[in-house]
Amino acid sequence: xxxxxxxxxxxxxxxxxxxxxxxxxxxxxxxxxxxxxxxxxxxxxxxxxxxxxxxxxxxxxxxxxxxxxxxxxxxxxxxxxxxxxxxxxxxxxxxxxxxxxxxxxxxxxxxxxxxxxxxxxxxxxxxxxxxxxxxxxxxxxxxxxxxxxxxxxxxxxxxxxxxxxx
Amino acid sequence: xxxxxxxxxxxxxxxxxxxxxxxxxxxxxxxxxxxxxxxxxxxxxxxxxxxxxxxxxxxxxxxxxxxxxxxxxxxxxxxxxxxxxxxxxxxxxxxxxxxxxxx
Numbered sequence: 001x002x003x004x005x006x007x008x009x010x011x012x013x014x015x016x017x018x019x020x021x022x023x024x025x026x027x028x029x030x031x032x033x034x035x036x037x038x039x040x041x042x043x044x045x046x047x048x049x050x051x052x053x054x055x056x057x058x059x060x061x062x063x064x065x066x067x068x069x070x071x072x073x074x075x076x077x078x079x080x081x082x083x084x085x086x087x088x089x090x091x092x093x094x095x096x097x098x099x100x101x102x103x104x105x106x107x108x109x110x111x112x113x114x115x116x117x118x119x120x121x122x123x124x125x126x127x128x129x130x131x132x133x134x135x136x137x138x139x140x141x142x143x144x145x146x147x148x149x150x151x152x153x154x155x156x157x158x159x160x161x162x163x164x165x166x
Numbered sequence: 167x168x169x170x171x172x173x174x175x176x177x178x179x180x181x182x183x184x185x186x187x188x189x190x191x192x193x194x195x196x197x198x199x200x201x202x203x204x205x206x207x208x209x210x211x212x213x214x215x216x217x218x219x220x221x222x223x224x225x226x227x228x229x230x231x232x233x234x235x236x237x238x239x240x241x242x243x244x245x246x247x248x249x250x251x252x253x254x255x256x257x258x259x260x261x262x263x264x265x266x267x268x269x
Contacts, residue, residue, distance in 0.1 A: 004169045012179040019183055019206055023190030028198050035202050042209050049176070049220040051228050054212075054235075061235050066205070066242050073246045074198060077253050085195070095192070099185065106181055110174050124223055131228050139229055146236050153240035160247040 008048055015041035028079055032070050039063040051126040176217035184210035197249050197259040201242070208238050 018038040025031045039062040046055035124130065135143045183206060190203025212231045219227025253259050 002169065005171055008171055008175065012175075016179070016182055016186065019186040022202055022206065023186060023194060023199070028196060031199050031202055035205065038206065039209070042213065045176075045179075045213060046216055049216050051216045051219070051231075054216060054228050054231050057232070057235060058212075061239055062205075062209075066239060069242055069246055070198065070202065073250060076250065077198075077259065079196070079198065079259065085193075095189075099189075102185065106178070110178060113172060113174060122223065124220065124225060124228075126228060130225055131232065134225060134229055135232075142233060146233060149237065150240050153244050157243050157247040160244070160251050 004048065007044070011041045011044040011048065015045070026084070028074050029071070032067060032074060035070070036063050036067050039067070049126075050124060053126055053128050053131045055126075173217055173221040177214060180210045180214040180217070183207075183213065195260050195262050197252070197261055200261065201245055201249070205238065205242070208234060 015038055018034045018041060021034040022031045022038065025034065039058060043055045043058040043063070046052075046058055187203045187206035187210060190206065191200050194200055194203065212234055215227040215231050215234075219225065219231075249259055252264070256264065258264070
């Protein structure tokens with residue numbers, strides 16, 4: 001096993017453990033902290049897949065901006081840890097059955113290897129130039145629409161946080 | 167350096183993370199934690215897209231991930247603003263206690 005494979009197993013197992021802890025923790029602050037860790041491990045997986053630019057913005061936008069927003073809101077709302085929930089037996093059995101059916105289906109699908117498309121070009125390196133160039137050519141319109149969407153979201157947030165809506 | 171990893175390895179990790187996210191959305195009652203689980207779902211989709219991009223040698227997957235991250239940022243901003251507005255009005259963010267629309 002070479003270093004690449006070892007890192008893959010480390011990152012993916014650590015990421016899934018963090019994901020479990022996010023949903024299993026009763027204190028939202030601890031959940032948020034494990035979510036930050038999950039994003040960092042995910043960025044590690046992106047690096048292994050040679051998506052360097054995406055790994056960088058994963059850290060900057062997700063682990064940085066989005067998680068700061070989450071923590072800020074948790075602080076603002078002063079939420080107490082939720083108490084332990086009791087689950088109905090029927091619900092647990094039904095949920096487990098659906099989950100097992102999903103895993104069974106996945107196992108059937110993934111038994112045969114996924115064939116790569118024939119149209120692939122040269123080896124990718126995921127650098128800034130490679131990722132950003134299509135934004136100014138083929139993906140110009142979606143890129144501009146994203147900018148508009150961010151503006152609309154900003155206006156919406158300002159409106160939502162007004163004291164009283166008229 | 168030859169790696170034994172195939173596309174399927176990444177897809178399985180992505181599927182497991184997505185399943186964890188869905189479980190979080192269903193199990194948890196705290197609206198903020200439900201939002202975090204939704205972020206996990208988006209990340210699982212991102213991982214699948216980047217894995218496909220790498221193994222098909224096409225850059226489009228990474229561009230789609232860029233858009234998803236931008237939209238996730240907008241979505242989180244709006245969603246958290248809604249949660250804050252909700253808390254101001256109802257003094258709770260537990261989805262069990264938000265029963266205005268229950269028949």
